[in-house]
Amino acid sequence: MIKHIFIKILILLKQIRSGWILILLVFFPIFAVAQDIKSIPILLHAARIFDGEQIKTNTSVLIENGQISRIGTRESFKTTAAVKIIDLGEATILPGLIELHAHLSFQNVPADTVLKHGITTIRDLGGPVHQPYGGNGSLRVLTSGPIITAAHGYPIPILGASDIAIAVSTEEEARRTVRNLINQGAVIIKIALEPGGEIGAPWSAHHDHPHHGHQHPAHSDKKQIHSHQALTDHPASNVKQEWPLLSEEIVRAIVSEAHQHNRKVTAHIAEVRGAQIAINAGVDEWAHMPCNQIPRQLLEKAVSQHVKIVTTLDTLSKCTGIEHNTRTWSALGGELLYGAEIAHPDIPRGIDAQELIYMMKMAGMELAAVLRAATSKAGQQLDIPLLGTLQPGAPADIIAVQGDLHHQLKNLEYPDLVISGGKIIVNNFETAQKEMIQ
Numbered sequence: 001m002i003k004h005i006f007i008k009i010l011i012l013l014k015q016i017r018s019g020w021i022l023i024l025l026v027f028f029p030i031f032a033v034a035q036d037i038k039s040i041p042i043l044l045h046a047a048r049i050f051d052g053e054q055i056k057t058n059t060s061v062l063i064e065n066g067q068i069s070r071i072g073t074r075e076s077f078k079t080t081a082a083v084k085i086i087d088l089g090e091a092t093i094l095p096g097l098i099e100l101h102a103h104l105s106f107q108n109v110p111a112d113t114v115l116k117h118g119i120t121t122i123r124d125l126g127g128p129v130h131q132p133y134g135g136n137g138s139l140r141v142l143t144s145g146p147i148i149t150a151a152h153g154y155p156i157p158i159l160g161a162s163d164i165a166i167a168v169s170t171e172e173e174a175r176r177t178v179r180n181l182i183n184q185g186a187v188i189i190k191i192a193l194e195p196g197g198e199i200g201a202p203w204s205a206h207h208d209h210p211h212h213g214h215q216h217p218a219h220s221d222k223k224q225i226h227s228h229q230a231l232t233d234h235p236a237s238n239v240k241q242e243w244p245l246l247s248e249e250i251v252r253a254i255v256s257e258a259h260q261h262n263r264k265v266t267a268h269i270a271e272v273r274g275a276q277i278a279i280n281a282g283v284d285e286w287a288h289m290p291c292n293q294i295p296r297q298l299l300e301k302a303v304s305q306h307v308k309i310v311t312t313l314d315t316l317s318k319c320t321g322i323e324h325n326t327r328t329w330s331a332l333g334g335e336l337l338y339g340a341e342i343a344h345p346d347i348p349r350g351i352d353a354q355e356l357i358y359m360m361k362m363a364g365m366e367l368a369a370v371l372r373a374a375t376s377k378a379g380q381q382l383d384i385p386l387l388g389t390l391q392p393g394a395p396a397d398i399i400a401v402q403g404d405l406h407h408q409l410k411n412l413e414y415p416d417l418v419i420s421g422g423k424i425i426v427n428n429f430e431t432a433q434k435e436m437i438q
């Protein structure tokens with residue numbers, strides 16, 4: 001698409017023999033957006049607000065120059081400048097949600113769809129690597145790039161290696177791969193420690209059920225055949241073939257190289273062996289709640305190392321160990337971060353309220369705690385200052401949903417207001433909106 005437009009521009013340039021058209025085409029939209037953001041501050045009033053920490057009432061939010069400039073009581077806003085006022089009535093204002101485990105690029109999910117459904121930032125964990133972009137009226141997209149794995153390791157037997165995985169066999173190769181990914185824009189390094197075969201896991205399904213939802217239209221047939229072969233080898237013998245795992249030494253090298261470049265490492269873990277390697281090697285984050293039951297002692301060790309777990313409970317709800325692991329992790333004081341695996345076929349392409357409901361149910365968390373896991377705590381995990389909060393200086397990534405979330409959490413999937421970097425993307429409150437000079 002972009003290539004197509006570029007070619008058209010080149011043809012136009014050749015015809016006119018003037019660089020001015022190109023300059024106008026390239027710079028005009030940027031000026032237009034910048035003007036739009038800078039032009040008029042936006043003042044939001046609503047019955048309640050979740051500011052990234054807690055739920056409050058009688059608090060309004062002022063947005064200027066793409067950032068939150070002030071929050072305070074409704075009465076405290078007595079500005080003399082021109083302000084666009086949006087009165088949201090009984091709605092709840094929140095920071096845009098942050099999805100920490102997505103596969104947007106690999107599955108070609110439209111970023112605009114995700115943004116319109118309340119996710120303002122995603123971290124793509126497995127897919128093509130690129131520099132972070134967006135956040136100014138478009139979805140903010142960060143990536144890990146391809147998953148580092150063992151030769152013939154998961155997910156290669158199912159998905160191949162193109163754009164989704166890189167196999168390494170030595171510590172040196174692993175370190176070089178980490179450096180290359182970081183140079184190309186990876187904000188985190190993802191590894192796989194997956195021998196396969198966990199009951200209830202999407203990647204254990206084969207035949208009619210493509211792994212993980214990562215079915216690529218152009219290659220789906222080939223991948224399903226691979227999947228079938230990898231798991232059953234000879235169907236008659238019914239013997240499962242294990243996928244090879246990265247050694248502890250190689251994972252240590254990956255963690256050390258990533259930390260030298262100020263990056264964390266997240267691991268796809270689903271059972272005990274992978275968990276043990278990750279703990280021994282000092283992996284920072286687990287990209288899923290493990291599917292199989294993990295002994296309390298190992299979870300305790302991970303908590304003591306300040307490991308964080310990205311939930312993805314919705315896609316793993318059929319796994320045998322999910323409830324035990326989540327309940328134990330939470331009881332031990334372990335931190336959970338929101339991730340629902342956008343692009344998985346069973347998951348909404350936006351906020352997944354069911355994921356939050358599972359977190360509340362299995363981990364015994366209250367509403368404010370699960371919202372923190374999807375906003376301020378996720379922003380901290382991404383090292384983007386104030387992202388996921390509604391504090392002065394935070395990026396103006398804001399959503400609003402009808403009513404009180406305590407009663408209608410599902411409403412989160414249908415936000416009536418979405419603002420990205422101060423730019424209004426969705427506004428179903430238009431009728432209540434007026435431009436005025438106070």
Ligand SMILES: [Zn+2]
Nearest residue numbers: 103126212341
């Ligand atoms: Zn995934």
